[in-house]
Amino acid sequence: xxxxxxxxxxxxxxxxxxxxxxxxxxxxxxxxxxxxxxxxxxxxxxxxxxxxxxxxxxxxxxxxxxxxxxxxxxxxxxxxxxxxxxxxxxxxxxxxxxxxxxxxxxxxxxxxxxxxxxxxxxxxxxxxxxxxxxxxxxxxxxxxxxxxxxxxxxxxxxxxxxxxxxxxxxxxxxxxxxxxxxxxxxxxxxxxxxxxxxxxxxxxxxxxxxxxxxxxxxxxxxxxxxxxxxxxxxxxxxxxxxxxxxxxxxxxxxxxxxxxxxxxxxxxxxxxxxxxxxxxxxxxxxxxxxxxxxxxxxxxxxxxxxxxxxxxxxxxxxxxxxxxxx
Numbered sequence: 001x002x003x004x005x006x007x008x009x010x011x012x013x014x015x016x017x018x019x020x021x022x023x024x025x026x027x028x029x030x031x032x033x034x035x036x037x038x039x040x041x042x043x044x045x046x047x048x049x050x051x052x053x054x055x056x057x058x059x060x061x062x063x064x065x066x067x068x069x070x071x072x073x074x075x076x077x078x079x080x081x082x083x084x085x086x087x088x089x090x091x092x093x094x095x096x097x098x099x100x101x102x103x104x105x106x107x108x109x110x111x112x113x114x115x116x117x118x119x120x121x122x123x124x125x126x127x128x129x130x131x132x133x134x135x136x137x138x139x140x141x142x143x144x145x146x147x148x149x150x151x152x153x154x155x156x157x158x159x160x161x162x163x164x165x166x167x168x169x170x171x172x173x174x175x176x177x178x179x180x181x182x183x184x185x186x187x188x189x190x191x192x193x194x195x196x197x198x199x200x201x202x203x204x205x206x207x208x209x210x211x212x213x214x215x216x217x218x219x220x221x222x223x224x225x226x227x228x229x230x231x232x233x234x235x236x237x238x239x240x241x242x243x244x245x246x247x248x249x250x251x252x253x254x255x256x257x258x259x260x261x262x263x264x265x266x267x268x269x270x271x272x273x274x275x276x277x278x279x280x281x282x283x284x285x286x287x288x289x290x291x292x293x294x295x296x297x298x299x300x301x302x303x304x305x306x307x308x309x310x311x312x313x314x315x316x317x318x319x320x321x322x323x324x325x326x
Contacts, residue, residue: 006039009212010047045078074100101131125157139167166191213261252278
């Protein structure tokens with residue numbers, strides 16, 4: 001756990017049409033990602049819409065995911081909260097139920113001074129004996145974390161093991177952290193659906209925390225790049241980018257898109273998403289179904305539409321095969 005690396009997907013938090021936590025679907029999501037070969041899973045962070053769930057529900061997601069993972073992969077538990085004490089309480093529960101580590105962000109409200117942010121992180125590192133990853137998501141929190149703060153925390157706390165950097169100007173911020181010798185024991189991970197994965201790996205990052213619905217694509221790209229098959233990684237990314245472009249175009253509905261993609265791949269039972277959220281239009285859902293059907297053909301069960309162009313191609317292919325037999 002000293003240096004988490006590789007592909008560690010951020011799990012969606014599935015709910016039933018009545019808005020209740022869907023534990024069966026959550027277990028299915030964990031199982032499929034373990035099957036794909038992940039190096040860990042992350043529960044109750046931004047992609048998991050942690051801010052829409054009560055503390056009791058978040059504790060339950062920790063328990064379900066840890067039970068389903070069953071020691072096969074590390075489980076990173078998101079303890080992001082409005083203040084320091086609630087984050088510490090979640091972290092303590094995570095440790096009690098067997099979490100491998102926690103993921104934390106600056107407090108969602110309150111003072112945003114360097115001193116206040118430092119104290120928030122420092123107390124969590126001191127009071128809970130678990131490895132800690134800081135999620136540096138400036139676009140989400142509105143907080144800019146200086147690399148010097150990471151250096152101070154690393155000097156004082158051996159259980160700060162990683163930082164996930166994402167949002168605006170993330171490549172430069174990664175480069176800044178990677179360039180500080182004092183931080184060479186930290187693993188630096190990317191996010192944002194792995195949309196900058198290849199550029200991040202060129203900088204020397206150690207992995208990524210992508211969405212949990214297309215993890216198999218990200219794992220394959222990661223392995224190809226690490227093995228020196230850069231052209232293969234780029235070719236696969238060109239296909240994967242179609243899904244990323246759809247996600248970007250409909251960014252206000254990103255949580256539902258991830259769940260709907262998992263539903264189309266027969267992993268989740270429903271793509272229902274708690275409020276507040278912007279629902280996908282019926283037309284957008286049809287477009288996503290076509291996209292997922294074409295991208296994921298041959299990658300396991302898929303319930304999705306096929307585009308008219310693809311249907312015509314399949315028809316012509318079948319016609320040619322019949323003519324060859326004659």
